[in-house]
Amino acid sequence: MRYTFVPILCLFSILSFGVSAKTKVDIFHTEVPMTEEKNARSIAWGQGLEQVLIKASGNENIASNGVIKKALNHGSNYLAQFKYGTLNDEASMVMDFNSAQVMSLLSQADVIYWPTERENILVWLVDDSGSERLVGWEQSDLESINDLQNASNYFGLPITLPLGDMDDLTNISTTDLWGNFAEPLSKASQRYPSDAVLVVKVSHEASQAQVDWQLYDLAPEKISSNKTAPLNGSESGNTSDAIRDSIAKVSAYYAQKNKASANQQADDSLQANFSGIYNVTDFFTLERLLKSLNSVASVQVRSIQ
Secondary structure: OOOEEEEEEEEEEEOOOOOOEEEEOOOOOOEEEEOOOHHHHOOOOOHHHHHHHHHOOOOOOOOHHHHHHHHOHHHHEEEEEEEEEEEEEEEEEEEOHHHHHHHHHHHHOOOOOOOOEEEOOOEEEEOOOOEEEEOOOOOOOOOOHHHHHHHHHHHHOOOEOOOOOOOHHOOHHHHHHHOOOOOHHHHHOOOOOOOEEEEEEEEEEOEEEEEEEEOOOOOOOHHHOOOOOEEEEOOOOOOOHHHHHHHHHHHHHHHHHOOOOOOEEEEOOOEEEEEOOOHHHHHHHHHHHHHHOOOOOOOEEEEEE
């Protein structure tokens, strides 16, 4: 009795297509701190691959995918190059991953790919400490601005922060931002090259924070005349987590919006014939062996003779 198995190997074929993105993000480069464990390199490779996959898909929970989970145990298979470095005065590993292999892995896992050309988002952040409200400018020392920048880097979401110069101070106030007034928001935002505008309002209470956000997914000059309500959401927790969860939602929105469509992907398969399979035990042993291969996403029986 002979079984024919077909391991399905899916590969991306990304075609050029029109998008409004203005910023190209280097999603295949990352740096992670080194642990002191015996297999520190393998751990770093897996962590690096996970970070790259999150940026490539906009999906923070991508590691729960079965195909991805298997690949994370073999992170070095997807590396283009790596070197040792220093991150926050600690030993680190700097990695560049192979873009074609990462996109192929996403296809195998049936996870969307968020192309590297991405919308640049102008972010107006207002931080309410309870006693005063402050706007987070580009050179602001607000902790919430630092959390915002870390989150946007983590998800590969390009952002621009306002300068906070005399033009900004003249055109918009904290009251305008907190009250979601479209006219001053549109006027103040038009000087910045951006594809969308995000307003983030952070309210602190003890050690917790609530983050409310509104995303105007259109050019700044169209905000005041647009009749469609902005996308919005609310997150709570400590400040860092609440801001990160907010940016996760915005990133997931753009990843879904700009995902490579089915006609921009090409599936590739490999058909193999096997002989010497005489019983059910042999059958399932071979099937498990094929599924354990890092490059195999799934196995299907095409015919049995």
